[in-house]
Amino acid sequence: MSDNIILIGFMGTGKDVVGREIAKKTGKILLSTDDYIELKENKIINKIFQESGEEYFRKLEKEMVLKIKDLKNIVVATGGGIVLDEQNRTLLSQMGTVIHLDANLDIIEKRLKHDINRPLIWDKEKISRIFEERKGIYDFSDLKVNTSDKETSEVADEIIQKLQIKNKSVAMSFNTIDVKTELKEYPVYIGSNIATSCEDAMKFLHLNTARAIVITNPLVGTLYLQPVEDILKKYKINPIHIIVPDGEKYKTLDQVCQVYDFLLENEVSRNEPIIALGGGVIGDLAGFVASTYKRGCLLIQIPTTLLAQVDAAIGGKTGIDHKLGKNMVGTFYQPDSVIADVAVLRTLSEKEFRNSLAEVVKYGIIKDQKLFSLLEKEREKIFDRDTYILGEIVSRCVQIKSKIVEEDEREEKGIREMLNFGHTIGHIIETLTDYSQYTHGEAVAIGMVEETKRAVRSGQLAEKDLESITGLISSYGLPVTLPGNIGLDDIKRALRQDKKIRHGKIRLPIPVGIGKTVLKEVQCEKFL
Numbered sequence: 411m412s413d414n415i416i417l418i419g420f421m422g423t424g425k426d427v428v429g430r431e432i433a434k435k436t437g438k439i440l441l442s443t444d445d446y447i448e449l450k451e452n453k454i455i456n457k458i459f460q461e462s463g464e465e466y467f468r469k470l471e472k473e474m475v476l477k478i479k480d481l482k483n484i485v486v487a488t489g490g491g492i493v494l495d496e497q498n499r500t501l502l503s504q505m506g507t508v509i510h511l512d513a514n515l516d517i518i519e520k521r522l523k524h525d526i527n528r529p530l531i532w533d534k535e536k537i538s539r540i541f542e543e544r545k546g547i548y549d550f551s552d553l554k555v556n557t558s559d560k561e562t563s564e565v566a567d568e569i570i571q572k573l574q575i576k577n578k579s580v581a582m583s584f585n586t587i588d589v590k591t592e593l594k595e596y597p598v599y600i601g602s603n604i605a606t607s608c609e610d611a612m613k614f615l616h617l618n619t620a621r622a623i624v625i626t627n628p629l630v631g632t633l634y635l636q637p638v639e640d641i642l643k644k645y646k647i648n649p650i651h652i653i654v655p656d657g658e659k660y661k662t663l664d665q666v667c668q669v670y671d672f673l674l675e676n677e678v679s680r681n682e683p684i685i686a687l688g689g690g691v692i693g694d695l696a697g698f699v700a701s702t703y704k705r706g707c708l709l710i711q712i713p714t715t716l717l718a719q720v721d722a723a724i725g726g727k728t729g730i731d732h733k734l735g736k737n738m739v740g741t742f743y744q745p746d747s748v749i750a751d752v753a754v755l756r757t758l759s760e761k762e763f764r765n766s767l768a769e770v771v772k773y774g775i776i777k778d779q780k781l782f783s784l785l786e787k788e789r790e791k792i793f794d795r796d797t798y799i800l801g802e803i804v805s806r807c808v809q810i811k812s813k814i815v816e817e818d819e820r821e822e823k824g825i826r827e828m829l830n831f832g833h834t835i836g837h838i839i840e841t842l843t844d845y846s847q848y849t850h851g852e853a854v855a856i857g858m859v860e861e862t863k864r865a866v867r868s869g870q871l872a873e874k875d876l877e878s879i880t881g882l883i884s885s886y887g888l889p890v891t892l893p894g895n896i897g898l899d900d901i902k903r904a905l906r907q908d909k910k911i912r913h914g915k916i917r918l919p920i921p922v923g924i925g926k927t928v929l930k931e932v933q934c935e936k937f938l
């Protein structure tokens with residue numbers, strides 16, 4: 411069972427305040443389901459009820475539960491009626507320990523009396539009727555706590571004690587890596603407390619502006635927008651935000667235009683920084699906006715997935731998708747600073763985390779034998795999202811990527827091709843399986859094994875290194891063999907179509923040892 415805590419119960423039983431207190435004391439992140447819906451719809455709950463009705467709101471709740479069901483290390487403060495739906499009840503039970511916060515009706519009435527943002531409550535009679543109707547629906551909880559005469563912190567302590575939760579978060583500043591490119595020099599702050607890391611960045615940037623614009627999505631916004639906005643306010647910078655829908659399918663020109671509309675309507679000038687808060691999708695889209703809006707404005711990347719921290723946020727590639735292909739439109743535009751807070755990686759779903767680990771393994775194979783060993787030795791801690799180890803990993807990866815980018819900023823000298831290890835065959839696998847059978851990371855994992863096998867076959871790598879590479883990749887739950895529906899002939903056929911082939915030759919990164927790779931022009935037929 412995941413160690414999430416799910417707070418359910420009638421309105422006015424204190425789910426949000428208790429949730430916030432538990433989060434503060436345990437280092438977990440609070441996710442209020444009502445906040446998520448308000449951010450997604452850009453309206454307060456009351457208005458959603460008034461304009462679209464309860465049925466629509468319940469539909470949004472259902473979609474939201476599906477979206478958050480695999481997150482980790484969170485405290486979920488649910489809306490009172492979310493458990494009316496059977497599927498929601500099942501999914502919430504699977505997500506973690508469900509705690510029913512209860513209170514006496516008279517106390518609830520008192521607490522709700524002055525709350526105008528309660529859609530279903532208008533009078534005392536209605537409160538008691540709904541209270542009666544909902545009796546019993548919270549009984550699937552693992553634990554029941556009455557909050558009637560207790561202080562918030564007392565309730566939080568009781569829950570923490572009963573569940574024996576340990577605070578695994580450590581606030582530390584790990585490293586600052588300076589990236590020096592021809593276009594820009596900028597620092598990458600790596601730490602494990604978003605507030606501390608943002609503070610460092612604020613001091614460095616000397617922002618001479620009254621406003622900053624945060625671009626994020628409903629999920630990341632619900633989890634992390636507030637701490638970022640709090641820091642900005644501390645520096646007398648007024649944050650405004652725009653929420654973009656979550657997912658690769660929204661990395662489009664249409665969304666970019668909606669962001670331009672927002673910026674222009676708010677008369678945003680080019681010295682007001684755009685802050686990309688999210689994974690690679692948000693980073694690419696916000697980066698593209700920043701590079702084109704008024705011919706380029708300040709850009710701060712706050713990457714929140716492991717992939718974005720070790721790869722997408724570093725190096726200045728921005729992009730959006732076109733119906734004819736991914737990342738078909740884009741710019742090279744370096745950020746003014748990057749804030750990589752490894753503590754945020756604790757909430758990533760297992761699938762997203764694993765997906766990004768393929769890129770981390772890649773860095774170990776191509777350039778960093780110590781990183782490779784660390785990944786071999788510390789698998790358990792990595793899966794436990796130990797912030798210290800994650801800090802070490804992200805620092806090593808950023809170091810490698812930034813050096814490569816410094817040498818070949820615009821991908822013109824062929825050096826950046828080093829980062830393509832595993833991607834040539836990985837990309838073929840993604841195409842042949844219609845982007846539906848594997849995540850990008852899984853396809854790259856198989857690609858790395860296949861490309862390594864070819865290095866062994868051509869006598870450039872020892873068999874034992876292939877075994878280590880395959881062993882490491884599969885120990886992270888990533889696939890290492892081609893799927894049954896793809897044969898070697900399919901790969902050969904697809905590779906012959908690769909745009910990188912010139913006169914029958916292709917330039918590829920070939921591993922010649924763990925942590926050592928050379929770029930070589932190889933005869934395509936030989937490589938196959």
Ligand SMILES: NC(=O)c1ccc[n+]([C@@H]2O[C@H](COP(=O)([O-])OP(=O)(O)OC[C@H]3O[C@@H](n4cnc5c(N)ncnc54)[C@H](O)[C@@H]3O)[C@@H](O)[C@H]2O)c1
Pocket residue numbers: 481627629630633656657658661688689690691692694714715716717718721722723724725726727728729736737754755756757758759762
């Ligand atoms: N610019 C580059 O150099 C570069 C390099 C590699 C990849 N990319 C791009 O990056 C994108 C993929 O990025 P991604 O893998 O980060 O996917 P993503 O941005 O779609 O994020 C994956 C999911 O994780 C959620 N999420 C983000 N942070 C979270 C957190 N801290 N806790 C819980 N959930 C969180 C997101 O809401 C999303 O649902 C692709 O579009 C790819 O083209 C760009």
